[in-house]
Amino acid sequence: MAVFASSVLLATLLAACGDGSSTDQPALATPTAAPAAALPLDRFHYTASLTLREAGGGSEAGELFVSTSGDFQWPDRHSLTYTTDLGEGAIVRSVVIIDETAWFRQDGEPWRKTDRDDEQVADVLDVAFSAVRPDFLGGPEFEAVRANVRDLPSTEERVNDVTANHYRVGTEGRRFFESFLAADQAFENIENVRWELWLAKLGGWPVRLLVTGTFTSDVRMLDSLELEAPTLWELRIDVSRPNDPTLLVQSPDED
Numbered sequence: 001m002a003v004f005a006s007s008v009l010l011a012t013l014l015a016a017c018g019d020g021s022s023t024d025q026p027a028l029a030t031p032t033a034a035p036a037a038a039l040p041l042d043r044f045h046y047t048a049s050l051t052l053r054e055a056g057g058g059s060e061a062g063e064l065f066v067s068t069s070g071d072f073q074w075p076d077r078h079s080l081t082y083t084t085d086l087g088e089g090a091i092v093r094s095v096v097i098i099d100e101t102a103w104f105r106q107d108g109e110p111w112r113k114t115d116r117d118d119e120q121v122a123d124v125l126d127v128a129f130s131a132v133r134p135d136f137l138g139g140p141e142f143e144a145v146r147a148n149v150r151d152l153p154s155t156e157e158r159v160n161d162v163t164a165n166h167y168r169v170g171t172e173g174r175r176f177f178e179s180f181l182a183a184d185q186a187f188e189n190i191e192n193v194r195w196e197l198w199l200a201k202l203g204g205w206p207v208r209l210l211v212t213g214t215f216t217s218d219v220r221m222l223d224s225l226e227l228e229a230p231t232l233w234e235l236r237i238d239v240s241r242p243n244d245p246t247l248l249v250q251s252p253d254e255d
Helices: 002-015 119-127 139-149 171-181 220-224
Strands: 043-054 063-073 077-085 090-098 101-106 112-115 154-159 162-168 190-200 206-215 231-240
Touching: 077 119, 090 119, 101 119, 112 119, 139 190, 162 206
Parallel strands: none
Antiparallel strands: 043 063, 043 231, 063 077, 077 090, 090 101, 101 112, 154 162, 162 190, 190 206, 206 231
16 A cells, blocks of 8 residues: 555656746646657666655654666666665565566566566556656656746756756746645645756756655545655656667666
8 A cells, every 4th residue: 555655646746747837927838749758868767766754753753765766778678676665674676678578576586587467567567657657757747847847947957967957936836736736635735845847958858857845734645654744755756878878778687
């Protein structure tokens, strides 16, 4: 249940990244045709992490950490590691996919060769936010965010060795975010939402996404995770090594 709930939170937060518009800015743009993905790259490395931590527990504060770290090589080579740590030790599951063939291992166990329909492989792909997903950093919602955010002021920064434009959503954007999340009972007591987006100067693809907020009172989702409010959360996604020719996704047999 805890792993499922945290994965739902990750997916919901990604889908909910609001438009950042204010009363004197253009309305949220709706692209007529969105590409299959927001990353026009043949190869890249990525990390996506979600952290929830009790704010008032001191050294005994409960904490939950979920992350996916992976590599993609066009057209259909993936290597990813999915880690969950609920405070009682981390569980690490790794998957390599080349076309329809897959390899799986958990923690330090030997690799097991199988296929994409394998139950353990499918379970990881279902909960991990990875480039295997067809909507990974893409789809209509994210394209609308990218189209609209460019109307906001930005600063040029070097992030993940990529020159990027850094956009911060202001007060109206946070209000939009909070009102969106309020439609879900799990997020009815969430405050101080802030999100930032870094888009590559060349190509406009997302280099980094950072979202933070606070659960100010106990909700059902926190109960299922055995956490008590106030609980701080942070969602962070980083993309690096764009089109790096040395980035190779190989089978464990080749390593």
